[in-house]
Amino acid sequence: MAATSATAPSPPAAGGLPHDQLLELYYWMRLTRSLEERLVNLYRQTKVVGGLFRSLGQEACAVGSAFALRREDVLSPLIRNLGSMLVKGATPVEVLRQYMARGDSPTRGRELNIHFGDVVDRNFVGQISHLGDMVPVMAGVTLSFRMRKQPRVGLVYVGDGATSTGAFHEGINFAAVQRCPLVVVVENNCYAYSTPTDQQCAAERLTDKAAGYGIPGVRADGNDVLEVYRVTREAVDRARRGEGVTLLELMTYRRKGHAEHDNQSYVPAGEIDRWARENDPLDRYLKTLTEDQGIGVDQLISIDDRVKAEIYRATDEAEASSFPEALDALEGVYADPPRMPVLWYREGVRRAVEKHERPSSWGTHDG
């Protein structure tokens, strides 16, 4: 198969989507941005106990691509793909509980941020921090679809940085050889932490890598949500037809630091402002909807209001959640045995833990 590496041409207006779906895309992008803004507030109030990761300026990549999937398709999000998880059915209250380490968070306080999943119903997989590892995992998820003759597709996101890893290479190569129904989305946001893409890879385009795997590579404007939807939909359809893996490179820009603490000192002056001013995915989409699609601003404002109300409600709900019971830390490493034993020197404090008392000497001396 000849690999094609090309920026896809301009899409037909609105990607063939009806108005209600166009508005849905707007809703998911707005929800993503507003939810992250709420998380920033909670982070500054120290209610987010770990790091905070933003996808500001990249919402179109996550939302547009996930929108091309069916419910039964499996998605593997990365740290900048909150939007894709929301599209797949993750709820704001789950995200808030997770960030705030609550006992009823999707991982019961075991994992941070958006590292959670649901492969029973909504079909997205909890990621790990080791970049590239989700590619082989999704190769296996989609291999199972092929083996069981299920008409399902998988989609895995990586960043520009992860394309340098061995796991990315091994996973995409395995999936290509096995013709797994998998779409690999490289979200090229110009930086991996502080490292610019040209320090990551000497290839002109990351889609050039596709040729090495014998699969098509398609580069697209990642800040145009309809374009993202269109190219992903093509790749998803191709996978569903049994034609194997596609590598997509979505060109975008990370306007915030790697995480909230990162002051972005490595970014050239003016670069962030220029992207914010000239190439914001929500601004661009709003313009498309109002100018090309004749959608009234009032409709969009009412979506904004709905999002705001939902986030307030979710925040209240999440803040009312309790923190995990300490002893739950020992549950569920294995199916069998169901829990790990308490170490001997903690036996003395066990009753206190069960009574939810926190001994004054906790974490230093057992007295």
Place this chain on the structure above:
Amino acid sequence: MAEVTYLEAIRQALFEEMERDPDVFCLGEDIARYGGAFKVTDGLLDRFGAERVIDTPISETGFVGAAAGAAHMGMRPVCEMQFIDFVSCAYSILTNYVATARYRAFLPCPMVVRGPSGGYVRGGPFHSQNPEAAFLHTPGLKIVYPATAADAKGLLKAAIRDDDCVLFFEHKYLYRRIKQELPQGDHVVPIGKARLVQEGKDLSIITYAATVWKALEAAEQLQREDGLSVEVLDLRSLLPMDDEAIAATVKKTNRVLIVHEDTVTGGIAGEITARIQDLAFEWLDAPVKRVAAHDVPLPYAPQLEDFVLPQTTDIVRAARWLAAY
């Protein structure tokens, strides 16, 4: 009933489990058309087809990760490392992704990673390793290392049916050197239970894998030449470990020698020693001693390999020292 080799016992387990459960499938390098470097998977392709017996690229991270993904979806993959030495290539994905999946994301990961392990075969530094200790430190994994054909079959069947990831170490020296009649029917050996190979009263040897046989040789010699009655405990499962069986043998003989083929520093004997002094310190009449490989990469030349690895004579010498303590 015919005797079956350790290798054939493993193949029987694979055949029977693939017959029993359509979700079980095998993947690895050269396992399908070629039947595997040691021919463990010979015949699987003919019986089960290319969809369930998959030749993979040389990509341990790739296919171990793929096994995890398939396992999340309800499959029960069995990965072969062509030599267990190469499991280190998949170390990150096994310890970071697979081992944590259930705990951090409630993702079931029922899978087996198996492969030929161990030395005494002139394999040199990269075809002789015993990397089990490297994984003992990872909550979320299980580790088994059988010494007999019956245990190889029964433990592999248990590993395939287990709902978590099991690392199944096969000793390649034993592949075709030992054979026995296997128990009839669906022979499953529970993970986490040691096997009391031989009862004794003067001292205990705790060991696993190929050194079980060296321990038995030594025990026989010690009985004959010294009149010593040696108990031999084969752990079989390293994670979880059978603390009860360990405590029982210590309390019985009060002197313990731990023998393994892996290098001594950071080897599993250290963990067993710690457990013994936790479980039965007052019962000890002598220090717990270790016989293991010297702390060097395993060399190729027979004179070097035989010197580095624990031998029967080493066990005899150490046991005499312990008995005289």
